[in-house]
Amino acid sequence: MPPAAGPRVIESDVCIIGSGISAAMVADRLARTTGASVVVAEAGDDVPSLHHRPALRDRFLRYGESPWPADHLEGYEIEGPLQSRSMQVGGLAMHWGGVTPRFSPEDFRLRSLYGVGSDWPVSYDELEPWYQEAEEVMGVAGEQGPIDMDPRQKPFPMPPLPLTYNLAQLKEWASGAGIAMWSQPSAKNSLPYRGRAACCRNDTCTPICPVGAKYSPDFTWTPLRRSGRVTMHPRVLVRRLVLDRRSMRVSHAEAVRRDRNSTPLEFHARLFVVAGGYVWSSHLLLLSASSRAPTGIANRSGLVGRYLAGHRNVQAFVALPRRLYPGMNGQHSLVTKQFMRTAPRADGRYLRHDLRVWESSVGRTPRLRNDAGELMLGDEILHDWRARTLGGTARVRAYYDVIPDRDSALTLDGRRRNHHGDPLPALAFRDASESAALREWSEGQIRGLIEGMARSGRVR
Amino acid sequence: MTRLLHSRRAFLGRLAAAWPAMAIVRLAHASAVEELRTDSRTLAALGESVLPSALGSTGVDAVVGDFRRWMSGYREEAEILHGYGTSKLEYAGPTPATRWMAQLDALERRARARHRSAFGELSIDQRRALVREVLIGEKLDGMPAVVRAPHVAVALLSHFYGSSAATDLCYKADIGRDQCRPLGTSTRKPLPIAARG
Secondary structure, three states, X not given: OOOOOOOEEEEEEEEEEOOOHHHHHHHHHHHHHOOOOEEEEOOOEOOOOXXXXXXXXXXXXXXXEOOOOOOOOOOOOOEOOOOOOOOEOOHHXXXXXXXXXXXXXXXXXXXXXXXXXXXXXXXXHHHHHHHHHHHHHHOOEOOOOOOOOOOXXXXXXXXXXXXXXXXXXXXXXXXXXXXXXXXXXXXXXOXXXXXXXXXXXXXXXXXXXXXOOXXXXXXXXXXXXXXXXXXXXXXXXXXXXXXXXXXXXXXXXXXXXXXXXXXEEEEEEXXXXXXXXXXHHHHHHHHOOOOOOOOOOOOOOOOOOOOOOOOXXXXXXXXXXXXXXXXXXXXXXXXXXXXXXXXXXXOOXXXXXXXXXXXXXXXXXXXXEOOOOOEOXXXXXXXXXXXHOOOEEEEEEEEEOOOEOOOOEEEEEEEEEOOOOOEEEEEEOOEOHHHHHHXXXXXXXXXXXXXXXXXXXXXX | OHHHHHHHHHHHHHHHHHOOOHHHHHHHHHHHHHHHHHOOXXXXXXXXXXXXXXXXXXXXXXXXXXXXXXXXXXOOOOEEOOOOOOOOOEEOOOOOHHHHHHXXXXXXXXXXXXXXXXXXXXXXXXXXXXXXXXXXXXXXOEOOXXXXXXXXXXXXXXXXXXXXXXXXHHHOEOOOOOOOOOOHHHHOOOOEOXXXX
């Protein structure tokens, strides 16, 4: 009887686990600056190529169908507010909105400046060149905001997406309320960029750009794969990282091929990059616990999966006595850092937020019953709709900073397992005490700000 | 031919309701889709009654034709865009064509019972009165998603009013939502379109 075949071994200099936007940035840099051989293990499938996307978008618009069907693994219904089920080549960034805000310098010094959270071990200035490099790889179109609010060493790679007629109106409105706003930086081409088309306002950036004007990681992967600089292994689920017998370095990754009866694979590399996103990176590190690393790989601090943060916001729709034309480029917005780059308050309370404004059709869509509750048919619907669109609506949203608790965490869920018997992750968000205590007050402050904007808008 | 098809569809629909075996249900669905796609005079007459007159007869025909294409293109069990912040997946349900065809049949029966005439031969006001009757008690305010519309009349309205063309008609402006348009032209107010309605 022949001996049972062992797992197939794939060797490289670098093995990247996951193929989302971070993985793409790493691979791109490795390809530009080294001769390293790079393999990528991705649990999900390959994505449809660009020329299929107009038809996929059409199905989405007409029927609400997912333009990325089968972009998930079966049996991964997890506990907690998972941001997205999506798992595919390119990751979540295949259907991101393409919005690329940087952190502000203050984000790195929260403890020093505001007495909350923690300071980072790096500063904004140290990170700044890397922001710039990523923006150049993606192709970010942006407007330089006021220099005191929007510090940059170099200009954006592309001029900003122009403000639509609607956004120009809304900028004027915000300015009247004392708020300086500008075009939201976005990884969407305002000009043709590196072989990709300019944006033409299809306005379905989320979930799919049909022309490739919005950056998605497949635009990095495709040339790297074609040139042989990167070998991608889609449908390969990495289950565990294994430590070298003589050191605490990872020697290989154990994986299975999802499309071949779970055929085992091993990735051997000098360097491993875990780039599975905010859920699956921590999940893999925790799954890789062993007798020598009982709490998981890279987790001597016990912090893997902890301090899980979301992006909470307060949103309002403001009726304005200005005629707007919803649909001009509805996913593009205005932004200000006025409330993010703020000095500590005299009362010691902590509140910082990014304020954004979009055009909106809320309250101005067609309806079937009039104010008296009578059913309308024929011309009645159109006349009613026209009467309600003489004014406009602004969507205002403030993403405010929330300090997560140490126990805001991803943990392994012993009750739910995938097809291979591995525990799935469970997510539980929790605010740190300083944020929990301020939540009601913070949201009240933001609502007050928006109400002030609304009042100023009524006076023309 | 239409009457024969109608009879076959009605028979399959009744059979599927009485004995909901998968194969029969599929046949009933396919038959309903086929009739909606090829020849439903009641649907065309319904379009004339509920859509805005600003469309003109050509515009109404175009909307009804696009609604038929929508119906033909519907894919049961297609994966629906999964939401942000959830691991739940959703799939498209059975085609709504079967229940919509039954509702069109019911409108015909009501027209004949009330006016001894086909629905399409009634005046617009008479047709609207019948539509209002069948929608009494429906919880309606905004336009529902087409597939969730409780009645074919509402589905047709939702189909039209959810379109880029409807928005342009409302604003009497060439906004062109959902269309590929140059970035540069977005800075000015959308151009007015010839006054209609």
